[in-house]
Amino acid sequence: AATDDKDGMAYFSNYGKVSTDVGAPGVNVYSLAPGNKYASMSGTSMACPHVAGEAALIWAQFPNADFKEIKRRILDSGDALGSLNGKTITGKRINVLKALN
Numbered sequence: 001a002a003t004d005d006k007d008g009m010a011y012f013s014n015y016g017k018v019s020t021d022v023g024a025p026g027v028n029v030y031s032l033a034p035g036n037k038y039a040s041m042s043g044t045s046m047a048c049p050h051v052a053g054e055a056a057l058i059w060a061q062f063p064n065a066d067f068k069e070i071k072r073r074i075l076d077s078g079d080a081l082g083s084l085n086g087k088t089i090t091g092k093r094i095n096v097l098k099a100l101n
Helices: 044-061 067-077 096-100
Strands: 029-033 037-041
Touching: 044 067, 044 096, 067 096
Parallel strands: none
Antiparallel strands: 029 037
């Protein structure tokens, strides 16, 4: 799910209390744009790379971890948000620092 800078779920976000694990920043994310430029973009396509990046950082910190351990760390370490409660499996937005500790 995509969240905004106030930890609300973005109005356009996908969600599902049995199909969407967590939320991640997805509104006004500074990213690469055509023409060798940067632009502010929004979408679940902006949220997904945050979760993938978190998984990569966890794997770098714990190179012997399997995918189950990496996923467990992502799901367990997030910050609970009222805006995601009942809309995602965990009701949480990712917290990379907690996942790495």
